[in-house]
Each structure stands twice: as C-alpha cells, then as structure tokens.
Amino acid sequence: MTATTQDHAHHEAEPTGLKRWLVTTNHKDIGSMYLLFSLAMFLVGGAMALVIRAELFQPGLQVVDPYFFNQMTTMHALVMIFGAVMPAFTGLANWMIPLMVGAPDMALPRMNNWSFWLLPFGFAILLSTLFMPGGGPAGGWTMYPPLMLQTGTAFPFVIFAIHVLGISSIMGSINVIATILNMRAPGMTLMKMPLFVWTWLITAYLMIAVMPVLAGAITMLLTDQYFGTTFFSAAGGGDPVLYQHIFWFFGHPEVYILILPAFGIISTIIPAFTRKPLFGYSSMVYATASIAFLSFIVWAHHMFTVGMPLAGQLFFMYATMLIAVPTGVKVFNWVATMWRGAMTFETPMLFALAFVFLFTIGGFSGLMLAIAPADFQYHDTYFVVAHFHYVLVTGAVFAILAAAYYWLPKWTGHMYSERLGQWHFWLSVIFVNVLFFPQHFLGLAGMPRRIPDYSVQFADWNMISSIGGFGFGFAQLIFVWLLYKCIRGGQKAEARAWEGAEGLEWEVPSPAPHHTFDTPPVVR
Amino acid sequence: MRMTTANGLIGSMALALFSTTASADLGLINMTRGVTESSRQIYDLHMTIFSITVAIGLLVFGAMFYSIFRHRKARGVKPAKFHHSTAVEIVWTVIPLGILVAMAVPATQTLIDLDDTSESEMTVKVTGYQWFWGYEYMDEDVQFLSRLDVDSDRARRLGSGVEPASVDNYLQNVDKRLVLPVDTKIRFQITAADVIHSWWMPDLGWKKDAIPGFVNETWTRIDEPGVYRGRCAELCGRDHGFMPIVVEAVEKDEFQAWLAEQRGETGATADAAETNEDEQVGDALASR
Numbered sequence: 001m002t003a004t005t006q007d008h009a010h011h012e013a014e015p016t017g018l019k020r021w022l023v024t025t026n027h028k029d030i031g032s033m034y035l036l037f038s039l040a041m042f043l044v045g046g047a048m049a050l051v052i053r054a055e056l057f058q059p060g061l062q063v064v065d066p067y068f069f070n071q072m073t074t075m076h077a078l079v080m081i082f083g084a085v086m087p088a089f090t091g092l093a094n095w096m097i098p099l100m101v102g103a104p105d106m107a108l109p110r111m112n113n114w115s116f117w118l119l120p121f122g123f124a125i126l127l128s129t130l131f132m133p134g135g136g137p138a139g140g141w142t143m144y145p146p147l148m149l150q151t152g153t154a155f156p157f158v159i160f161a162i163h164v165l166g167i168s169s170i171m172g173s174i175n176v177i178a179t180i181l182n183m184r185a186p187g188m189t190l191m192k193m194p195l196f197v198w199t200w201l202i203t204a205y206l207m208i209a210v211m212p213v214l215a216g217a218i219t220m221l222l223t224d225q226y227f228g229t230t231f232f233s234a235a236g237g238g239d240p241v242l243y244q245h246i247f248w249f250f251g252h253p254e255v256y257i258l259i260l261p262a263f264g265i266i267s268t269i270i271p272a273f274t275r276k277p278l279f280g281y282s283s284m285v286y287a288t289a290s291i292a293f294l295s296f297i298v299w300a301h302h303m304f305t306v307g308m309p310l311a312g313q314l315f316f317m318y319a320t321m322l323i324a325v326p327t328g329v330k331v332f333n334w335v336a337t338m339w340r341g342a343m344t345f346e347t348p349m350l351f352a353l354a355f356v357f358l359f360t361i362g363g364f365s366g367l368m369l370a371i372a373p374a375d376f377q378y379h380d381t382y383f384v385v386a387h388f389h390y391v392l393v394t395g396a397v398f399a400i401l402a403a404a405y406y407w408l409p410k411w412t413g414h415m416y417s418e419r420l421g422q423w424h425f426w427l428s429v430i431f432v433n434v435l436f437f438p439q440h441f442l443g444l445a446g447m448p449r450r451i452p453d454y455s456v457q458f459a460d461w462n463m464i465s466s467i468g469g470f471g472f473g474f475a476q477l478i479f480v481w482l483l484y485k486c487i488r489g490g491q492k493a494e495a496r497a498w499e500g501a502e503g504l505e506w507e508v509p510s511p512a513p514h515h516t517f518d519t520p521p522v523v524r
Numbered sequence: 525m526r527m528t529t530a531n532g533l534i535g536s537m538a539l540a541l542f543s544t545t546a547s548a549d550l551g552l553i554n555m556t557r558g559v560t561e562s563s564r565q566i567y568d569l570h571m572t573i574f575s576i577t578v579a580i581g582l583l584v585f586g587a588m589f590y591s592i593f594r595h596r597k598a599r600g601v602k603p604a605k606f607h608h609s610t611a612v613e614i615v616w617t618v619i620p621l622g623i624l625v626a627m628a629v630p631a632t633q634t635l636i637d638l639d640d641t642s643e644s645e646m647t648v649k650v651t652g653y654q655w656f657w658g659y660e661y662m663d664e665d666v667q668f669l670s671r672l673d674v675d676s677d678r679a680r681r682l683g684s685g686v687e688p689a690s691v692d693n694y695l696q697n698v699d700k701r702l703v704l705p706v707d708t709k710i711r712f713q714i715t716a717a718d719v720i721h722s723w724w725m726p727d728l729g730w731k732k733d734a735i736p737g738f739v740n741e742t743w744t745r746i747d748e749p750g751v752y753r754g755r756c757a758e759l760c761g762r763d764h765g766f767m768p769i770v771v772e773a774v775e776k777d778e779f780q781a782w783l784a785e786q787r788g789e790t791g792a793t794a795d796a797a798e799t800n801e802d803e804q805v806g807d808a809l810a811s812r
Binding site: 058059060061062064065066067070138139140144146147150233234235239240241274275276277278279280281282283305306307310313314317318321322324325328329331332335336338339340341342343344345353356357360361364365367368371372373374376377379380381440441444445446448449450451452453454455456457459460461 | 552553554555556562565566569570573574577580581584585587588591592595596597598601602603604605606607608609612613616617620621624627628631632634635636638639679680681682683684686687688689693694695696718719720722724726729730731732733735736737738740741754755756757758759760761762763764765766
C-alpha cells in the first residue's frame with residue numbers, strides 16, 4: 001500500500017500552533033481532539049462521582065448538602081453520557097472510519113470541525129450552571145417535570161447546552177453516514193465493512209432519529225416554563241408522564257448509541273488477539289440491526305411504575321425480553337471466536353475480555369429488569385444503578401479503553417507501556433467490581449437511587465462501594481500517565497502493530513500520516 | 525480535626541469490612557419475600573429469572589474461561605479457521621427464545637393479578653408532597669400527614685454530630701404510621717400534590733408513582749401483622765431521601781378500634797377533616 005506516501009503538494013500550507021487545532025478539517029486532528037476532550041470530561045464526571053461516593057461512604061450527611069448532591073448525580077450523568085462516552089465514540093469514528101474504509105477524510109470536513117468545536121462551548125455552559133444562583137440542574141439527567149421546572153437560573157442554560165450537544169451529535173452522525181455510504185474504497189461492499197464501521201453506521205441512524213426527539217422534549221419543558229404552555233401539567237390538560245414517554249423514546253435508543261460502537265470495537269479486538277476470524281460476521285450485523293430496531297419499541301420499560309394500562313405493560317415487557325436474543329447472539333459469537341483460537345493477552349484484549357464478561361453480567365440484570373412485576377421492586381433502586389453501570393462502565397468505557405490501547409500505536413507511532421497498561425487494567429477491573437457489584441445487593445435490600453443519605457442497614461455495602469469508587473477513580477490516573485508517555489515517545493510501532501490485526505488501518509504507516517488514502521486502496 | 529476524621533474513616537473502613545463478613549445475612553443482599561401473596565409471587569419470579577441467568581452465565585463463562593486457559597498462543601496452539609456455522613447460530617437463537625417464552629408466562633400471570641383492583645374492601649388515598657406523605661382513609665373521615673420522625677430529622681442535618689446508628693430506625697421512622705388491617709383487600713389511590721413521587725413498600729412487593737394531577741390505582745392484602753418500612757423511590761427534590769413510609773399492619777378489630785380513635789381525635793365532620801388536612805399541609809410546608 002504505497003498510496004499513502006505520495007507527495008502532498010496539492011494541500012495548502014497548514015497553520016501551526018493553536019490555529020491548527022481551531023481551523024483543522026483533518027479527521028485525525030479532529031478525532032484526537034474529540035478523544036482528549038472526552039478524557040477530560042471523563043475525569044470531570046469521575047470527580048463528581050467521587051463527591052457522590054464520598055457522601056455515601058457513611059450514613060449521615062458529612063460532605064455536601066442534599067441539594068448539591070442532587071446536582072452532582074444529575075451532572076455526573078450528563079457529563080459522562082454527553083461529554084465522555086459519546087464524544088469518545090465520535091472521536092474513534094473520526095480517526096478510524098476513514099482509515100477503515102480507505103477514505104482520505106470524512107465526507108464533510110468543515111462540518112466535522114464545527115461539530116467538535118460546539119462541544120467545549122456546550123459543556124462550558126452546562127458546567128457553569130453549577131455556579132449560578134440556585135445551583136445547577138438537580139432533577140436527575142432525565143429532567144422529569146414538574147421537578148425539573150423547579151430549577152433556578154440554570155434552567156434555560158441547561159436546555160440550551162443540551163441543544164448544542166444534540167446539534168453536535170446530529171452533525172457528527174450525518175458525517176459518519178455520508179462517509180460510510182459514499183467514500184468506501186472500491187470493492188468494499190457493505191457486507192465487507194469492518195464491524196466497527198457497521199455498528200457506527202447503525203448508531204448514526206439511531207442518533208439522527210432520536211436526538212431531535214430529545215430536543216423536542218426539552219423545548220416543551222422550556223415553553224412550559226416560560227411561555228405558558230402546559231404540555232406536562234395536568235392543571236392545563238397536559239400530563240407529566242407524556243414527558244417521560246417522549247424522553248425515553250429518545251432515551252432507550254440513546255443507551256444503544258452508547259453501546260453499539262462498543263460492540264464493534266470488541267468484534268475488532270477479539271479476532272485480532274485470538275488470531276482467528278470473527279465468528280458469525282453476518283449474524284453480528286443482523287443482530288446489531290435487530291437491537292437498533294427493538295430499541296424503538298421498548299422505551300416504556302423505564303416507566304413500568306407510572307401506571308400504564310395492563311396491555312401496555314405486557315407489550316413493553318415482551319419487547320424488552322426479546323432484546324436478550326440478539327444480544328445473546330453477540331456474546332455467543334464472541335465466545336465462539338475465542339474458541340480454538342490462539343489467544344494472547346495484551347491490554348486491549350484484557351479490556352475486551354473483561355467487557356464480554358462484565359457487560360454480560362449487566363445484560364443479565366437487564367433481563368431481570370425486563371420482568372415487569374419484578375421491576376416493581378427493582379425500579380429506581382441501586383439494582384438499576386448497578387445494572388447500567390455494568391453496561392456503561394465495564395461495557396462502554398472498557399470498550400473505549402480497549403480501543404484506545406489497540407489503536408494508540410497507530411495514532412502516536414509508539415507502543416504504550418504494557419506494564420502500566422496491565423496495572424491499569426487489573427486495578428480497574430478489580431475496583432470496578434468492588435464499586436458496582438455490592439450495589440446489586442443494596443438495591444435488592446431496598447436502597448433507592450439518588451439519595452444522599454440512607455438508613456444504617458445499608459452502611460456496610462455502601463462503604464465497600466465507595467472504597468471501590470475511589471480505587472477505580474485513581475486507577476484511571478495511570479491511564480493518563482501512560483497516555484502522556486505514549487504520546488511523548490516509546491518503542492516505535494510497526495505499521496501492523498499487532499500480529500493478528502486485520503484491516504486497512506494497519507496498511508498505512510504508524511503513526512498514520514496526516515493524509516492517508518489520497519488514492520483509494522482496492523479491496524478484494 | 526482532619527486527623528481525627530481520617531482516623532475515623534480508616535477505623536470505620538476496617539470495621540465495615542469486618543462486620544460485613546461477620547454479619548453475612550442474606551436479608552441484606554437479596555429482595556425481601558414480603559408479606560403478601562403478590563410480593564411472594566414477585567420474589568419467586570425474581571429468584572427464577574436470577575437462577576436462569578446464573579445457569580446461562582455458568583455455561584457461557586465456562587466456555588469462555590475454558591477457551592482462555594486452553595486456547596492460548598503460549599501453549600503453542602495453532603488457531604482454527606472456522607468462522608460461522610448456521611446450525612449452531614440457529615440453535616443459540618431459538619433456545620434463548622424458548623427460555624424467554626417460559627419466563628413470560630408466570631410474569632404475565634403476576635402482572636394480571638397485580639392489575640386487578642376489583643372487589644377491594646377499603647380504599648386508602650396516598651398523596652406525595654415535598655417531602656412527606658398524606659394518607660386518607662376514604663369514606664372513613666380519617667386523614668393525616670406522615671413525616672420523618674424528629675430524631676432522624678435532627679440527626680440527618682449536615683454536620684449534626686449525631687451518630688445515625690444511635691437513632692432508632694434512622695431515616696425509616698415517621699411521626700405517624702399508616703395503620704392497615706391484615707387479610708383485607710386494600711385499594712390504594714396514589715397521587716401527588718407537587719412533583720412526582722413514588723410510594724414504595726418492599727414488603728408489599730411494589731412501588732407506584734405518585735403523579736400530580738393523576739391517580740394511580742393498585743392494591744394489597746397483607747398476611748401478617750407487623751411494622752413494615754419503605755421510602756419514596758422517585759427523585760422529588762432536595763429531601764427525596766428523607767420521606768420514609770411506615771405501615772403498621774394490625775388485626776381487623778384492632779384496626780376498627782384505631783379508626784374510631786382517630787375519628788375522635790380529628791373531629792366529627794368531613795368538612796372539618798378537609799380543612800384540617802389543608803391546614804396541616806400549609807403548616808408542614810411553612811415549617812420546612
């Protein structure tokens with residue numbers, strides 16, 4: 001593949017310094033900015049989680065006021081979802097999709113720049129609400145009215161910030177779809193695309209479908225607050241539950257937006273380190289598409305306790321249980337890929353294996369939550385908190401970390417320190433379970449979520465959970481240090497950094513040159 | 525000061541680790557069986573689906589760890605080349621589907637039971653307020669508010685200096701309990717006055733959202749007399765964590781005697797009771 005090392009005379013001289021990053025239209029630069037921004041937000045959101053765990057370390061209030069505690073739970077979720085996980089996936093998409101499909105850049109490079117640069121401003125607004133009179137939003141990231149309407153000065157700023165983040169996501173998705181559908185190398189048919197590209201294509205459609213729904217829901221909140229509408233107020237003929245239906249029509253596809261690209265990452269990494277092709281490629285694609293379809297018809301399982309008609313409860317219970325089938329197919333395929341492979345256990349593989357194990361545990365608790373009558377007990381307890389942190393932290397976040405380790409050699413041209421990587425992995429995987437596993441017990445024993453203080457029978461597991469939280473949090477600093485070292489130097493990475501790695505991204509040198517695939521490669 | 529806190533933290537950390545192993549009590553890590561037919565059905569559903577996931581987990585993780593130990597490059601294995609098998613893929617699509625159908629049957633039955641509020645013998649209206657509960661025994665002229673008890677309320681203030689463990693039923697005690705008769709089908713009508721709350725009594729097997737402007741219905745039939753404790757389950761603002769629920773289930777005749785006593789206390793006419801609740805809410809809101 002010599003197409004990548006030709007001369008770049010037709011490119012204009014590129015600005016350097018700060019301006020390079022401000023005006024860049026290069027997918028690699030923008031991808032790096034997305035990833036670093038996401039890491040920063042991960043640390044900010046993590047700091048908020050530590051405030052929460054510090055307060056919950058013991059019964060009684062020791063650290064923060066209950067109202068500030070509620071701001072922390074709300075902001076932690078918004079920052080982690082919209083600031084850490086989604087931008088990390090978009091960063092990976094920016095970096096890897098053009099390389100994986102043999103395209104020179106994303107289809108819409110200027111829009112790409114704008115969709116990134118909206119994020120820092122969106123988050124500056126969102127985080128600044130913590131310092132406004134009346135504090136930041138404290139009604140939970142789901143922003144249910146009428147509680148959300150009690151927010152102080154921060155209210156319109158929060159809604160504006162979420163609009164900005166939504167616009168950024170939609171533009172990012174349009175870009176991904178345009179790139180995948182139009183810029184694949186000759187010979188790369190849809191069913192030859194790497195799974196990461198497939199899962200992102202489906203994710204992008206989900207985002208375009210549901211981000212406007214979220215925008216609609218929060219705009220209705222805004223007009224209820226300031227313009228005299230009563231969409232969500234019974235006093236004017238509206239219904240607070242209507243908001244929940246609209247929100248979760250966005251919210252459930254949203255949780256798949258947070259996990260489908262992770263499926264793609266795991267489906268890339270496991271074959272590379274088992275030195276064996278992915279088992280059931282086409283069933284992986286169909287399973288992803290099925291999950292995406294089902295995500296639109298299960299939203300009310302988040303609301304089993306709002307008092308739906310029996311028929312509604314039954315429908316949403318059955319539809320939700322169905323999701324276990326395609327998700328099961330994926331897990332079985334990953335295990336079948338490992339079966340009779342020749343595995344090695346470098347850091348990306350360790351995170352991928354931990355993903356398969358721990359995400360599946362999150363899937364199991366998800367199946368339990370699907371059983372509507374049992375959900376009458378589980379709902380709004382720490383059991384739910386444990387469930388979604390298993391799928392989002394040991395699921396989405398572990399996949400992102402696996403991806404970072406896997407592609408760092410390609411991005412930086414250096415191998416990361418395997419020793420630090422192993423430390424990071426083992427500390428993370430131990431502490432994350434100390435952190436979240438006891439939360440299953442707490443929920444089942446009767447502890448509701450989103451409370452700053454609890455009765456004393458919950459004290460033991462909360463203390464253990466908090467110890468896990470601090471351990472997990474500080475373990476992430478190893479990753480920051482490893483990243484710093486890897487960017488600065490290290491053992492030179494080969495073009496194909498991993499023995500079993502497959503795909504066009506490994507055909508270009510490491511680090512990937514600023515411009516790649518100016519002439520498309522040919523895929524057989 | 526800082527030193528003492530640090531020492532205290534380390535001490536209590538060690539204590540927690542020790543006492544957790546010492547008091548390994550299943551009640552603290554699992555759902556309660558509760559005291560109603562429905563709550564036992566729900567507990568059984570919970571344990572069934574849990575057992576199914578454990579069984580599937582053992583199979584899947586067993587295969588995975590077998591593979592991790594046996595199929596590793598360090599053992600000099602050559603990777604196989606297979607990459608799909610239609611038969612296997614059909615099998616592992618159809619079998620889970622079958623398990624789900626088997627699970628859906630009892631779940632559906634329980635859901636239908638829980639939905640049927642007909643033939644109830646009495647009705648209690650529950651109203652959620654920021655941050656206390658209001659109870660009204662319909663057609664009985666008895667209504668009152670139920671709030672976090674004074675001891676917990678004092679201890680839970682930031683920097684109160686009161687050790688929560690020293691308070692009787694910290695955060696799960698109220699000033700006035702909801703008294704209910706056993707062996708009686710009781711219909712609940714649940715609503716809220718300000719924001720959404722959720723009335724959750726684990727021993728009854730369910731929670732139900734309290735939504736302003738709407739009334740949700742559900743029911744229970746308590747088997748055993750006793751004192752049961754629950755709490756608000758839906759984030760409802762600053763003091764969401766501080767609005768517990770206490771149900772005292774008593775024999776039917778005791779309940780009638782209690783009702784009569786209440787009627788004596790709260791005045792003779794319905795009108796009086798009505799103003800009474802409004803005033804009480806006003807007082808409660810003013811005092812918070």
